[in-house]
Amino acid sequence: MKIVGIFRGFPGLGRVVSGVGLLNQLRERGHEVLGYSYMQGVEVLKDYGIPNILEKQPMDSNIMEIGLNPISKVSGELIGKILDINPDLVIIDGEALLVSTLSLVFDRNKIISLLNPTDLYNDSLPESTIAFYKMHYLAGGTAIVHTPKLDENILPRENINCNLHLINTIIRNDILKIKSQMENRNIIGILGGGCANSSENFYNSTLEIGKKIIGVAQKLNKENFIIYCNDKKIKRVLDREKENIKNIKIIDEYKNPKDIYREAKIVLCRSGRNTVSELLYLEKPGILFSSKGDFRSKEQEKNIDTVISINPFKIRKSSIDEPVDGIIEKINYLEENKNRSVEFIPGNERALEIIENILRGRG
Structure with missing residues (x-):
């Protein structure tokens, strides 16, 4: 057919x-x-x-x-x-x-x-x-x-x-195929599919999330960080922000999800429906942000509350206004609870x- x-x-x-x-x-x-x-x-x-x-x-x-x-x-x-x-x-x-x-x-x-x-x-x-x-x-x-x-x-x-x-x-079948292949090496930031034709609020909040992750990387300097932003303009700004920070890379092109998730031990990302579902399925610890001042913000807030109700041990909620130390506390919580899981079909x-x-x- x-x-x-x-x-x-x-x-x-x-x-x-x-x-x-x-x-x-x-x-x-x-x-x-x-x-x-x-x-x-x-x-x-x-x-x-x-x-x-x-x-x-x-x-x-x-x-x-x-x-x-x-x-x-x-x-x-x-x-x-x-x-x-x-x-x-x-x-x-x-x-x-x-x-x-x-x-x-x-x-x-x-x-x-x-x-x-x-x-x-x-x-x-x-x-x-x-x-x-x-x-x-x-x-x-x-x-x-x-x-x-x-x-x-x-x-x-x-x-x-x-x-x-x-x-x-x-869930995209690349994700279905990698659950048994996890390497869990890096803390990963996912900023979405790019900011083309997005609102000014979406663009600015994307930048703020990226900057917040860079701030976390600066303090957790023994961890390796990778930010996937799929947007050359965002990358240029974040490259300037991380200029003297050696434990973080920023990728500005599309990457297959299997290459992103396989090495992730903790994910910091926005809370679109697909992303939160992939974290649930892979049982990946995640810190979720919602779009700020954007028409997606209410939907993403609901997504965060939903996945926390499904698996409170692997998912934490944050905002672009939260201090870096607060996000680090949540990373420590996720590390402590990394072996607790709930199956998602x-x-x-x-x-x-x-x-x-x-x-x-x-x-």
Whole structure:
């Protein structure tokens, strides 16, 4: 069977990495897979060797807060490509208007939306915005909401015209394969997929998290630190900040997650859904920050509270305003509790089961 995946390529890589990982698992099951993403997401497709169905990239003016402008030239060509390919299934993550527009010209029963819980409900948004998202994200035949903690209360109850599934977070299969290969050598900072097209608050808080990690490295000078920022502009600023600190490196290009997590003994990072779920699955100790003054901040605060409720021994909460000594205290707590763990079962097999049932006509 032929499957196309389309994944929003900004502001981070959360939409891309789980979707591309799922495509890769479908390829391992014998399906032909193709993809489309843009900006940071292109590198993920290349890393997995998944063919990109359209080399063109949208202009900044045609990328909105909710993704691609569906009536832009690039989106028109993208939809045309899908119609020419005529795949058995299209999986879309993060492109609300593309879901609804494609469903007008393509069999909606062959369209799956991959969703965050906050795609359907976020109490920091106006009711009109929530209604807008619900209408467009649920325009396809199937929607899969994947989240670290199952809670039926997050699902809408009325006016649903698609098959709606709630499962544990889909984790990229690189992560699934490395759990037994941990080296646990370095303290790792992960600043996300980059700051292209991000808000000024997101950019500034990313810098502040990086600077905070550098401050921790300066005091814990017997530990080795690596910061992954995937952003050359961020790296230039942080390089100046760490100029005389020898026990820290900063990486500004996309790295496969297996190369990041394998050597991590403690992770300091933002608290996107994918990252917190990966820490839970790998049983990695982590200190989590939320985006400050950004529309993601409430969602990430909820993510932190959720994972702490699942595994309080391996996860601690911090903020960019916390003193370095406070973060070091949390690192010591994590070291003391590193052997205490709670099993987390990813939603991959359930997602694959849903997809295979659709392909067999039983969806």
